Amino acid sequence: MKLFEYAAPRTEAEVLQVLSPEFGKTEILAGGTDLIGLMKKMIVTPDRVVNIMNVPTLQGIEPTDEGGVRIGAATTLDVVRTSPYMKPYSAVLQVIAGINSLQLQAQGTIGGELCRRPQCWFFRNGEGLFWSSRHGTGERDDRYHAIFDNEGPARFVSPSRIAPALIALGARLRVIGPRAEDEQWVPASAFFQKPKHEQQKETILRPDQLLTHIELPPVDGWLSATYEVRQSVGPDAPLAAAACAFRHSGGIVREARIVLGQVAPTPWYSHEAVAALVGMPVTVETAEIAGQAAVQRARPLNNNAYKVQLAKVAVKRAILLAAGMNPGGF
Amino acid sequence: MANYAWPSRDEAQVIGKKTSRLDGVAKSTGTAKYTYDVNLKGQLIAKALGCPHAHCRITKIDTSPALRVPGVVHVEVLRDAGSEIEWQGEILAVVAAETEGAAAEGVKAIRVEYEPLDVFVKDYDLEAAERAGRTSSGGGRVQTEREPGPNDDEDKFADAEIERLLKASKYVVEGFYGIDPITHCCLEPHGSTVEFKDGKLLAYLSTQNVSGTDDGFARDLNLTASDVEVRCDYIGGGFGSKFAPDYWGVAAARISQKTGRPVKFMLDRDLELKLAGNRPSAYLKVRVGADENGVIQVWDSHHWGTGGATGGAVSQNVVPYVLVPKNYRRRVTNIKTNAAPARAWRAPNHPQACAISQTVIDDLARVMGKDSYDVFLANLVNATNGKADVYREQMRIAAELMGWKEKYHLHGKGPRNGSIVEGLGMALHTWGGAANNSSCTLRIRPDGSVESWCGTQDLGTGTRTVCAMVLAETFGLSPADVRVNIGSSKYPVSGASGGSTTVGGVSESHRRAAQDALEKLFALVAPKLEAQAEQLEAVGGRIRVKGAPQRSISWKEACALLGDMPLEVTQSYRSGTPSPLSSSQVAGVQMAHVAVDLETGVVRMKKFVAVQDQGLVINPKTCASQIYGGVCMGIAGALFEQRIMDPETGAFVNCELSDYRLPRLGDVGEIIVHLYEPDSERQRGVVGNGEPPVISPIAAISNAICNATGVRVPVAPYTPQRVLEALQRRA
Known part of the structure; x- marks a missing residue:
């Protein structure tokens, strides 16, 4: 770990004052469950670490006037999981329960979870986000990499486990900076991006901006669920995941959002799966068809064709789970 | 010299009683x-520059920028320009x-230039290895019942006969x-804190071999070697990888010698996985032929x-494993890859040999449409270690504990609950485990206190407690009294703690010393x-x-008879000496019950039964713990662990614990341990059980997956990817 300066501001405005406009110079520390490891391996080497855990406005969960809920970005996952306001948002709660580590739940924050860097092992071992086949053999071990949107140099998968659920639920994110008066509310789906070059990151956040809040709309009849295909009961990243939210009437799905996780450089919104589901009743068969539709455009890499099957199953099971049906599996 | 023996099962007061570790609370x-916890005043912290390439030549190395980093005191260059580096x-x-x-920061500042060389890591691909x-x-080796004639070409005869x-x-x-391959993945990485002072070296080393590592430093x-003291009070895992000081x-x-400062140098996690121990891989192509009863007659x-x-x-030598038919031909090809040299991994050769050959027996059962248990039973006639009867009895016990008969179905023919199928599998194993030198x-002392010294080490297995129990048993005291x-x-x-040799060794030396001492004390009492001295006993x-128990004096009173001088005895046991206190060769049978999700390929452990012989059991509690640990480690190897080398660069890509998958407690399911200790085994004396329980799990789990799905997943670990690929191949 490189020696660094440490800042512990007490307000959102103070945070903005100590952030650098240049990538890599400052890093935001929340729970630190991701950042510390990256710093120890010197994958990130900030001159200054800005701890945001002392900023009171970034903590806690409260209902909004519209009947939704607003979560401070520095709220820990176990606080989110046990909040009475979160009860209707099954898709989020299921993910946090599935993280299956008391330490990560107690220490990790929801904002930090959204801003995690990719778990891609080439990136974590110092090859950068845009690793390539140096000798053109096409034989890199990409078993955990993307099966969608992987044509360019970015083939990692978006690491956030909560993001698909937030996008499916129609969440908005509050981003501030660089100036104290700069504030924007961004749809969760627009927060993530696939970087095209080294100067871009995996979210739209500039280095001198801060994610402060996550706002979920009122549930308003929407049912939701996340299904993650996990090899172990531990906190390891799932092999594939899907979040589904839908609204139905008369037994027919009227509106739906289906977002896959761990399959693309961003959370992967599946218009195909939505199109397959809307207008249909939820049955094992229609869920299966939606799963099939979700992976139509999948293009596996050298060693990850199995993820297509897992993504398909994740979509099917998320739909069934959201409908309160037995999703199958363990 | 006393007549060395163990007390009978009825007489024993301490031995055979479940005893918590004496150091459990600590x-x-x-x-x-632990070694990692040792910090010495004024110490320097050392960090290593590991080669980023799997195969290269160093053309230039410049450490001067590192020396300019504030706080850097010394840079020790281990490989000069011109050196060929063969692993990452x-x-x-x-x-x-x-x-x-x-x-x-100093490590990061070192400037190295490399000339890349060809990389090969595809150990599973024999043809590619040959091409490279x-x-x-x-x-x-070839062994056939029929002998070649005097004019026969031996190879041609073997071909024809097979x-x-x-x-x-x-x-x-x-x-x-x-x-x-998997790595040892010791939770406490390899390393030491050392202090060179006044021509002497004190080394706190994370080691399985305190008595044997002093000369490694000295040389x-x-x-x-007498100028060196190696200490290791507690160790966070070794598994066969920590026998030497290692070049680091x-x-x-x-560095301590040169700088005059203590130095702490523990490997970082990635280097621990890359350098400090891995288990060789094994891939096998085989043909076997069996008679109408399923007894294998020929193996090729x-x-x-x-x-x-x-x-x-x-x-x-260990293929096929334990059950060796009368006719066999086996050969092995070694492959050189760009990976660090393997080290002894808990039961060297055995888990792999078991995994690649006892799966064949289960496939034979599948082909025959028979219960795998019966086919294993039939093949006990081929047991080469003289333990067929022990295995038969252990199989009976294991089957009962598993509920094998009630649960078993033919391969792939069980009920399907949604996408979930379940299955059973078994395997059996053997190991030496003879006592080491000790x-x-x-x-x-005249005040009644008892103290012992022995240059052994406790790998976490409970050696300290075993030493205390043996002394306490002999003196009629409780383990806390010594x-x-x-x-x-x-x-x-x-001796070093490897090969399941410690419990036998320390039991020998401590029992011998204690019996000798007691004999002397009896003479005084x-x-x-x-x-007469021989009429006496030490109890309670x-x-x-x-x-005539009323004719007695307390232990303290007896010791007071020593006068001013403590009674001191040193006793040794030399490995290989026939002894009534210890022996070797054990047998074990294990059974696995798994569930498989056919849609995701995820395997879950439901139940695991381990029946294990280890002669006389000193401490049933730590003995069973050892088996629980072995089974967990076996489950890890079966379902999770894998050293993943990038085929193109040879980089060890999952060299951090966040990527090197291991099971959690919730992944191991229910584990039932049965210590098999009838009089016939108990009378053999102590035999080590560190290795045996880790041998069978992979084969047993592979067989259970095959029984559940009807499909063999050929290569461990049996990950969702591999299970799905195997299911797809069938489809």
Whole structure:
């Protein structure tokens, strides 16, 4: 770990004052469950670490006037999981329960979870986000990499486990900076991006901006669920995941959002799966068809064709789970 | 010299009673100091520069920028320009600094230029290895009942005979089986804190070998072994990888010698996984032929694998494993890859041999449409270790504990619950486990206190507690009444803890020393009790006359008879000496019950049964713990662990714990341990059980998956990807 300066501001405005406009110079520390490891391996080497855990406005969960809920970005996952306001948002709660580590739940924050860097092992071992086949053999071990949107140099998968659920639920994110008066509310789906070059990151956040809040709309009849295909009961990243939210009437799905996780450089919104589901009743068969539709455009890499099957199953099971049906599996 | 023996099951007061570890509280409260916890005043922290390439030549190395980093005190170059590096992570230089951060920045500042060389890591691909010129013969053996005639060409005869036997077989199985390399993955990485002072070296080393590592340091530093003291009170895992100071330990000592400062140098996680121990892979192509009862009559196999840059695949001597038919041909090809050399991994060769050959027996059952249990039972006639009867009884017990008969179905024919199918599998194993060399010095003081010294080490298995139990049993005391000192090279020499040899060794030396001491004490006590020494016994804190317990004195009173001088005895056991206290060769049977999700390929452990013989059990509690641990480690190897090398670059891509998958407690399911200790085994004396329980799980789990799905997943670990691929191949 490189020696660094440490800042512990007490307000959102103070945070903005100590952030650098240049990538890599400052890093935001929340729970630190991701950042510390990256710093120890010197994958990130900030001159200054800005701890945001002392900023009171970034903590806690409260209902909004519209009947939704607003979560401070520095709220820990176990606080989110046990909040009475979160009860209707099954898709989020299921993910946090599935993280299956008391330490990560107690220490990790929801904002930090959204801003995690990719778990891609080439990136974590110092090859950068845009690793390539140096000798053109096409034989890199990409078993955990993307099966969608992987044509360019970015083939990692978006690491956030909560993001698909937030996008499916129609969440908005509050981003501030660089100036104290700069504030924007961004749809969760627009927060993530696939970087095209080294100067871009995996979210739209500039280095001198801060994610402060996550706002979920009122549930308003929407049912939701996340299904993650996990090899172990531990906190390891799932092999594939899907979040589904839908609204139905008369037994027919009227509106739906289906977002896959761990399959693309961003959370992967599946218009195909939505199109397959809307207008249909939820049955094992229609869920299966939606799963099939979700992976139509999948293009596996050298060693990850199995993820297509897992993504398909994740979509099917998320739909069934959201409908309160037995999703199958363990 | 006393007549060395163990008390009978009825007489034993301490031995055979479940006893908690004496250091359990210290370990669980953090007061126990592991090597990683040792910090010396004024110490430097060392960090290593590991080679980023799997195969290259260093053309230039410049450490001067590192020396300019504030806080850096010393840079020790281990590999100069011109050196060929054959695996990723090999340490090129070590930076010692005032702080960890400065050491890390120093490492980052070193400038190295490399010339890349060809990389090969595809140990599973025999043809590619041959094309790359990376193979060499590891030998082989042919054994046939019929002998070649005087004019026969031996190879041609063997060919013809194998083909004839296969043709004559009622059932033939042809298959491919494999197991990838894994690492030792010690939770406490390799390393030491060392202090060179006044021409002497004190090394706190994370080691399985305190008595045998002093000379490793001495040689390199131009000292004598007596100038070196190696200490290890507690160790966070070794599994066969921590027998030597290693070149990084020697480098730390050299830096301490040069700088006059203590040096702490523990490997970072990635280097721990890359350098400090891995288990060779094994891949096998085989044809077997069996008679109408499923007894294998002929085995014909070729296996290959890698022990890293030095070659060494799994020995052909253990293939097929335990159950060896009268006719067999086996050969092995060693593959040299760009990976660090393998180290002994808990039961070297056995888990792999079991995984690639006892799966064949299960496939035979599948082909025959028979219960796998019956086919294993039939093949016990081929058991080469004389343990067929033990296995038969152990199988009966294991089956009962598993509920095998009630649950079993033919391969792939069980009920399906949604996408979930379940299955059972079994395997069996053997191991030596003979007692190692061990010496013990024992002192009984006139105040009644008992203290012992032995240069052994406790790998976490409960060695300290076993030493105390043996002494306490002998003296009629309780384990808490004796003080056991282990973990220093200055104590009487004891062997390295490897190969399940420790419990036998320390039981020998401590029992011998204690019986000798007690004999001397009896001689002093006898006149006092108006009895002969041989009429006395030590029971319940008193020395008394056998058959007349009222004629007794307390242990303290007895010791007071020593006068001013403590009674001191040193006794040794030399490995291989026939003894009534210990023996070797054990048998074990294990059974697995798994569930498989056919849609995701995820395997879940439901239940695991381990029936294990280890002769006489000193402490049933830690003995069972050892088996629980072995089974967990076996489950890890079956379902999770794999050293993943990028085929193109040779980079060890999952070298951090966040990517190196391991099971959690919730993944191991229910584990039932049965200590198999009938009189026939107990009378054999102590045999080690560190290795045996880790041997069978992979084969047993593979067989259970095959029983559940009807499909063999050929190569361990049986990950969702591999299970799905196997299911797809069938479809």
